[in-house]
Amino acid sequence: MSFQNTKHFTLKLITSEHIMGAFYRFHRMQQNISLSNFAKQLRMNKGFLSELENGKRHFPDGLYIQLNHLLHLQFNTDIELWHQSRKTLFTLFDFFFLEQNDSIQQLCENFDNQESILSNSYGFFVCLIIKIFYYLRIQRDNSKIIEIKNIIDTHIDCLQNDELSIYYCFLGIFYKRSVSTNSIALDYFKKSNQLCSPNSSVNAMNTFQLVSVYSELNKYIIAYEKCIECKPLLRQYNNYSRLITIDMFECITLTNMHMFDESKKKLLNILSSTNNGTFNYCQDQIYHNLAWNALLSQNYEECIHYTNLAKDAGDPSPDLCYFIPFSLYKLNKPLNALNECSKVIKECDHFYIPFIEAISAKIQNKNNDFETKINIYYKSLLKNSNYEDIPLIQNFILDYYEEAHDKEMMINILKDIKLNNEDKLNFKTSLL
Incomplete structure (x- = not known):
């Protein structure tokens, strides 16, 4: 034969x-x-x-x-179907990278019409990567993504390096959705970069995604470096939409590194360029970042001002709920702070309720309630690897134990602060 x-x-x-x-x-x-x-x-x-x-x-x-x-299959041995599958994947990724949503929608509709033919050919495994994108961005279905991932991982040797680099990038974006799985996302973006060309849109996308990953992993210096590294890559593709996002992330990382004046100056310049129509930045995000900068730099009146502007501009960010109550508390306006706590607790995200309750308990000198609620919130931040808010809460806790003259707990929180500065703090290493 x-x-x-x-x-x-x-x-x-x-x-x-x-x-x-x-x-x-x-x-x-x-x-x-x-x-x-x-x-x-x-x-x-x-x-x-x-x-x-x-x-x-x-x-x-x-x-x-x-x-x-x-x-009961219809496998087609025409090698052109494999090339067609690859072309669809690469074109889809470029549309995604350039945020061309209409083109993405049209391409996905075309793929739907051809999927049966392409999936019954040498393009079968490439089509699975396309379907991961579909369930990642079009019809969000985490269970389908995991199901397809298990299939691809079992047949990983059936994919080319350029196909794999896109696959790993998609998985990085998938795991980046949750702060608790950012470390997994980081590994996938790194694996993707090892397989793609340095000048490719995949490398540019990975670098772009790594900015927020490193920021949320409390690695602000690396996040800032990635911002600088990412800009020429995005300019190479005239990707001004993502450049705008990187500008915003650069401000956030500067704030988190306590370079408050530099961050504020840059944010106000961005706001000015938006107001005069030079660039189309989202005003709500600019106000949010100005409020965060003011909160961390202890300019509480300014924080309240920008928080209100962010809300008026339609900022949907859930963490805004505690900016004003905390600022009023720090401004020694207890009644105003209590009223604000009562107001926001009815509408805020469930995650932030313990923090709002802790502020309220602190104002009312309900020490047991404060310790219980702030510990719940602190532990939830650690459990979810939400490091951006950690320094603010640590200082809040430290102030409380200093007032209470509880030296043992002061030492514990100071040790936690040290662990956080050394990137060693997590749910298990915390001493609280």
């Missing part, structure tokens, strides 16, 4: 037989057909079938027709 010639794809040696074998193995297992039973149906040696499925043998001429019949 004659064999097909091996076709080598570009970039690394992945044979067409390897992908075809993996395709049929996957579908056989999906239909709960054992290797032995399937070999009997094919009147084939079990070991030979296993080697076929693992890409170690050439497929005999016409065998795929018999496999299609037994598994």
Whole structure:
């Protein structure tokens, strides 16, 4: 029986037989057909079938027709379908990188019409990456993403490096959605960058995403460095939309590094360029960052001012709920602070309720309630790896124990502050 010639794809040696074998193995297992039973149906040696499925043998001429019949499939051996799948993936990624949402929608609709053909070809595993994007950005479905991830990870050797780099980038974005999984996201972005070209849009996207990842992991210096590194990459692609976002992140990282004057100056310049129509920055985000800068630099009147402007501009950020109550408390306006606590607690995100309750308890000298609520909030920040708010809360707790003359707890919180400065603080290492 004659064999097909091996076709080598570009970039690394992945044979067409390897992908075809993996395709049929996957579908056989999906239909709960054992290797032995399937070999009997094919009147084939079990070991030979296993080697076929693992890409170690050439497929005999016409065998795929018999496999299609037994598994009720329609595998097409036209190599152009693989090239078409790759082109769709790369084009989709570029549209995503450039935030061309209308083009993304149109391309996804075209893919829907062709998916059956492309997925029953050498493009099967490439199509799975496209579907991850679909469930990541179009129809958000985490369970589907995990399901597809498990399939791809089992057949990771069926993908080219450039395909893998996009796959890992998508996974990085997926895990970046939750602060608690930022470390996983970081690993995927790094893996993606190891496989892509330094001048590629994938590298630019990874660098862009790493800015917020490092910031949320309390690595503000690296986050700032990534901001500087990212700008020329984005300019290379004329990606001004993401450049605007990077400008904002640069201000945030400067604030978190306590370079308050530099951050404020840059934010006011951005606000000025927005007001005169030079660039289209989101005013609510600018006001939010000015409020955060004022809060950390203890300019509480200014914080209240910018928080109100952010709210009036429609800023949906949930953390705004505590800016005004905390500022009023620090301004020694207890009645105003209590009124604000009562107001925001009815509408704020559940995550922030313990902090609002702690502020209220502190004002009313309900020490037991304060310790309970602030500990709940502090632990939730650590559990969710939400390090951006940690220094503010640590100082709040330290002030309380200094007033209470509780030296043991003062030492514990000071040790936590030291651990945080050394990037060693987490839910398990905390002494509170």
